[in-house]
Amino acid sequence: MFERLEMAPPDPILGLTDAFKKDPRADKINLGVGVFKDAQDRTPVLECVKKAEERLLKQESSKSYLPITGAPEYGAQVRAMVFGADHEIVKSKRGATAHTPGGTGALRVAGDFIKRMLNGNTIWVSNPTWENHKGVFSAAGLEIKTYPYYDAENKCLDFDGMMKALSTVPEGDAVLLHACCHNPSGMDPDLTQWAAIAQCVRERKALPVIDFAYQGFGDGLEEDAAGLRLFCAPGCELIVCSSFSKNFGLYNERCGAITLVGADAESTDKAFSQLKLCIRQNYSNPPSHGGAIITAILSDPELRALWEKELKAMRDRINGMRHLFVNTLKDKGVARDFSFITRQKGMFSFSGLTKEQVAALRDTYGIYAVASGRINVAGMTENNMDRLCTAIAAILRT
Numbered sequence: 001m002f003e004r005l006e007m008a009p010p011d012p013i014l015g016l017t018d019a020f021k022k023d024p025r026a027d028k029i030n031l032g033v034g035v036f037k038d039a040q041d042r043t044p045v046l047e048c049v050k051k052a053e054e055r056l057l058k059q060e061s062s063k064s065y066l067p068i069t070g071a072p073e074y075g076a077q078v079r080a081m082v083f084g085a086d087h088e089i090v091k092s093k094r095g096a097t098a099h100t101p102g103g104t105g106a107l108r109v110a111g112d113f114i115k116r117m118l119n120g121n122t123i124w125v126s127n128p129t130w131e132n133h134k135g136v137f138s139a140a141g142l143e144i145k146t147y148p149y150y151d152a153e154n155k156c157l158d159f160d161g162m163m164k165a166l167s168t169v170p171e172g173d174a175v176l177l178h179a180c181c182h183n184p185s186g187m188d189p190d191l192t193q194w195a196a197i198a199q200c201v202r203e204r205k206a207l208p209v210i211d212f213a214y215q216g217f218g219d220g221l222e223e224d225a226a227g228l229r230l231f232c233a234p235g236c237e238l239i240v241c242s243s244f245s246k247n248f249g250l251y252n253e254r255c256g257a258i259t260l261v262g263a264d265a266e267s268t269d270k271a272f273s274q275l276k277l278c279i280r281q282n283y284s285n286p287p288s289h290g291g292a293i294i295t296a297i298l299s300d301p302e303l304r305a306l307w308e309k310e311l312k313a314m315r316d317r318i319n320g321m322r323h324l325f326v327n328t329l330k331d332k333g334v335a336r337d338f339s340f341i342t343r344q345k346g347m348f349s350f351s352g353l354t355k356e357q358v359a360a361l362r363d364t365y366g367i368y369a370v371a372s373g374r375i376n377v378a379g380m381t382e383n384n385m386d387r388l389c390t391a392i393a394a395i396l397r398t
Ligand code: LMR
Pocket: 013, 014, 032, 033, 034, 035, 130, 132, 183
């Protein structure tokens, strides 16, 4: 049976890492997958994580299963981080959280829940969006529609186009929004725009599904949640899919969370019991280690302070790379204005490079970026910047 199958295309993002690893060139640069690099080109384990792991190693007494939705303490920490510890959603108990294997796991559980339990048919995603969103939601059986998001010519948010499309969304459809650090464009709405988006989605009686993969990578933990919190009016319903791969550097521990917010505690309880079925029939219950690390860090003032310091250092470093990249391109004689890159947030930037230019960068210089022109700014370092900008300048000249 298997021999009838064709070879599937490589994943547009993770496939690049495979190709990068096989590339024998010593000076190759990977700006494909969204992984943070420090000045020494390493993706280090955070110090707060190491310290939490030392404690866990001493304290852990069993490897028995976690509940289907993970440890309740983890869920409580996630809700406090997403909404704020004193938020009405937290206090009224109308938010419920399940620990999922990564943010992708959360998105897939959300897709299954919408399709199977809410009988939803359609989810609206931004154009462009993370390459895997369409795959995850169509695997759950949802139809994907898009709303305009990025104005590639003017390198800004296409807010009017977005609002026009959102104001046609039928009642009951789901609308996916990126809470901050939009992947791939790096372009986020401002708070006035967020307020208008939230109001529009509410008026359309659509279900907001908020992908929150970069909390703390934009402007700060609280600042990055500000847009999302505008959706949190009394009686609102929403789903938040969090990822802690980036902000805790826990990529391979697969730590994420799905938080359901219902109109009141009773309807949340019922909905959450249905969500549990989606999880049980998928991966049964989550892996423990990463969630335990996060709970240990967030519940200990000393570890938490260390984490916030390390998170800020990552954020500052990425912003520093954005400026260095724009200035180095200028020094290399590139006439095109790349200053928009300093206005984008988070790890990614839509560079404006074409598919052909991206291919030439890879073939001629061993520099890997996503075919859409998305580059991972967090993969730039002081050491690779000169070579990177020399290559881009040469590509742009031809
Ligand atoms: C990315 O967009 O590069 C990351 O979110 C990693 C992934 O799974 O694609």
